[in-house]
Amino acid sequence: MTRVFVEGVGLLGPGLRGWEAARRVLAGEEPFRPASTFIGTSDLLPAAERRRTPVPVKLALAVGQEALQNAGRDAAATATVFTSSSGEGEALHHMCEALASTEREVSPTRFHNSVHNAAAGYWGIATRSQEASTSLCAYDASFPAGLVEAATQVVSWGKPVALIAYDQPYPEPLHSARPLLGSFGAALVLAPDATRGASATFELAVLPGDEKPTAMSDSRLEELRLGIPAARALPLLEALARKMQGEVVLDFLTELQLRVTVSRC
């Protein structure tokens, strides 16, 4: 059993604009109003970099920054686990389009933006963090994969780790091959010990089986959970928002699930 303390949350999604506002929606105190995801300009990056920064990177940076602020942690001293199913679709699309043309003129910036760890690279530059950082993918299970990795890092290193899950829909024609419902980013700062900022603990257990995963109370939020890999975080965020105690079951891989026991602290 792997146990970690939750110190801070960051969240951006359709109709979910930041953790403070979204918390009330997830707690059922305010109605969910569908709207496209708000991704503002990040003050983390120098102005010159902001324009070149791909949208999914901005999304990842924004939720990561919010979670660390809420946790009262210094980004420069916190290790990060980035996890995404989609990575950076714009760069991929433009590169493939250029490579299918006769000229094959590719942009060097698009090339380095196309790597799956582009968000981690920009994060390091923006926060000056030289801590360990990894970038994972497990298709629809990218969030539970990242959560397991972040929690084992916390336990192994005895240090806080920020988990940053994000997904951004692809442009066409890739969108039709892999449709995602919208942009979604969720970040959690996890720590090894109880601190003043810690609000809950997660106890993780990877279990065989195909029990039904925990669904969202609101059907439109349930659509998001099913339609965006990073939104698989929603049942856990709902449990945090409702100050709930109990088990949350997340789908992981085929016949494999992640059970998270949420407790208050």
Added chain:
Amino acid sequence: MRRALREKRSALAPCDFETARIDTYVGTVPGLDDVRVRPDLLDYDCRNNRLAQLCLEQDGFAGGVAAARDRHGAGRIGFYLGTSTSGLHATELAYRRRDPKTGALPADYRYAETQNAYSLGEFVRRYLGLAGPGFVVSSACSSTAKAFGNAARMITAGICDAAVVGGADSLCLMTLYGFHSLGLTSRAPCRPFDVDRDGISIGEGAGFALVEKGDRARPGAVLLLGVGESSDAYHMSTPHPEGLGARIAMQQALDSAGLRPADIDYINLHGTATKTNDTSEDKAVFEIFGPETPCSSTKGATGHLLGAAGITEAIVCILAIGDGLMPGSANTRSVDPAMRSNYLLENRQAKVTRVLSNSFGFGGSNCSLVLGVAP
């Protein structure tokens, strides 16, 4: 590989990959076009998964995993794999066959099973019949080195008892044209640490290792003694000029192994043969190890295997331990006089018990591994 290292052979040849028209050398795995993926995994058919399957069939690896499955149970074996471009070449080919009216990709294009970074993970999981937890690390050229860290942490935390570590990265147009656009591809076979080095040679490759809890290691088995991971926080595609991130990763790997620099017999460098990588890596290595510790890059032999560099170079280190062979640098003629580390041009026979392997990638992602023989 063992013989190639002994003979200091290089696999690099003028680039004739697919329709690429770039004046550079590449390391190609011959026969990939003829590999037929296992019939039940046909949906996953792409160059990268063919390469993975070809590798899983070598050296009795799949059989070794089957034995481990009997020992631990399929559900207790995880998989921590890495790739940088996965089955991206399948997407490149699909973009040539878009519907002229709608722009749609062809109906037979399979995103999840080819393009997605996890394609490799699910392919290997199914091929080997594993049922434990896992994922794919895609942190560019440090991916399959970092996968060792994932496996070690998962096993220590009790999430699995054993894990398959490694991965595959195959040639595609994106990396050839992309590195070329950055001015980083050499027109000759790459010459790591050479005074005249002028860039990388891209290669393709795969490697896998089965890792289990160290307390059951037989004498002579190779142990993962330490892992160090850091970020440059400097630039997306250029390493930190003083090798600061590299230094942190190497020092952490030593610290986590409880070793001093003098305990390391050989260093397998990242050594890509770009001006900037080799200069900054040399500074970092010299800073920690001084002028004595023998080191070399094997990329003159293999090319830069990108996401597969970490696992293949860890295997070079395991062979170095087993064979007492520190490989000299293929293709390098005269070492840049500005370099201060003890760079090996020729093979050296010596007792090797502990080695360090460096893997650094785009986005400033650094990983160092310390491997050693069990007493």
